[in-house]
Amino acid sequence: AQSVTQLGSHVSVSEGALVLLRCNYSSSVPPYLFWYVQYPNQGLQLLLKYTTGATLVKGINGFEAEFKKSETSFHLTKPSAHMSDAAEYFCAVSEALSTGGFKTIFGAGTRLFVKA
Amino acid sequence: EPEVTQTPSHQVTQMGQEVILRCVPISNHLYFYWYRQILGQKVEFLVSFYNNEISEKSEIFDDQFSVERPDGSNFTLKIRSTKLEDSAMYFCASKPRWALTKANSPLHFGNGTRLTVT
Numbered sequence: 001a002q003s004v005t006q007l008g009s010h011v012s013v014s015e016g017a018l019v020l021l022r023c024n025y026s027s028s029v030p031p032y033l034f035w036y037v038q039y040p041n042q043g044l045q046l047l048l049k050y051t052t053g054a055t056l057v058k059g060i061n062g063f064e065a066e067f068k069k070s071e072t073s074f075h076l077t078k079p080s081a082h083m084s085d086a087a088e089y090f091c092a093v094s095e096a097l098s099t100g101g102f103k104t105i106f107g108a109g110t111r112l113f114v115k116a
Numbered sequence: 117e118p119e120v121t122q123t124p125s126h127q128v129t130q131m132g133q134e135v136i137l138r139c140v141p142i143s144n145h146l147y148f149y150w151y152r153q154i155l156g157q158k159v160e161f162l163v164s165f166y167n168n169e170i171s172e173k174s175e176i177f178d179d180q181f182s183v184e185r186p187d188g189s190n191f192t193l194k195i196r197s198t199k200l201e202d203s204a205m206y207f208c209a210s211k212p213r214w215a216l217t218k219a220n221s222p223l224h225f226g227n228g229t230r231l232t233v234t
Contacts, residue, residue, distance in 0.1 A: 032219040032220045034222060036222075036223075041227070042227050042228075043120070043207055043209075043225030043226050043227045043228055044159065044207070044223070044225045045225070046222040046223075049220055049222060050220075051219075051220040090158075090159060094219040094220065094221075096219065097164065097171055097172045098172070099166075099171040099172060100166075100171070100216060101147055101164065101166060101171060101215070101216050102215070102218075102219050102221070103149070103161055103164055103172060104149075104161070104223055105161065106151075106158055106159040106160075106161075107158065108157070108158040109158060109159070
C-alpha cells in the first residue's frame, strides 16, 4: 500500500517568509503525488500534482513542489507567504484499485499559520 | 466552473438515528467517493463508487454505512445507526469519465457536511 507522511502538524511563518511544508511518500511503484489545500469551512482544492517528467511542479497561488526520488520526498514551497495562505495543506498519493480506477490516500495534513 | 455540491452543510443527530448525507457530483463525472475527516485528523477514504456499484471500501465503511445513486444525479451516504464517533466532516468527491486509467486525475471535492452526533 502506498502512503504519505507529512512532517509537522503545524507550521507558523511570518508574512513574506519562505513556506516549506514537508511530505515523504512510500510507494513500490512510480508515485502520482498531489498537494491539496483546505481553507476554513471548505472542501479540498487541488494545489498541484506530479505525474512524470519535470520534477519541479508549479501550482496555483505561487506554490511549487519538487519531486525527489532519492529522498522519497515531495515538499511544498512558496518563496513569500501571504496572509491568505493560512490553511490546511494535504499531501496525497494515488493508489490503484484492484477493480480498476484509483483512490487517493491523504497525509495527516499540515496547518499553516501566517503571522503579520 | 462546475462544482460538487453537498447538503446539508451541517447536520446534528442523536446517537442511534439514521442520517443521509447528500451529494450532487459534477454532471459528467462517473467516479464518486466519500471521505471523512474527524476534527483535527487526516482525511480518510471511505468508499469509491463506479457503474452503480461499490468499487472499493475501507475498514471504516462497515455494515452501518451504505451508498446509493438513486436517480442518476444524487449520490448519498447513509449511516443507519449513528454513533458518537461518527461525528466528522464528510466529503463527497468525483472524477470524470477519463479518470479511469489516469492515476494523476485529481479529485473534485464538495464543501462537506459536518455531522455532529450527540
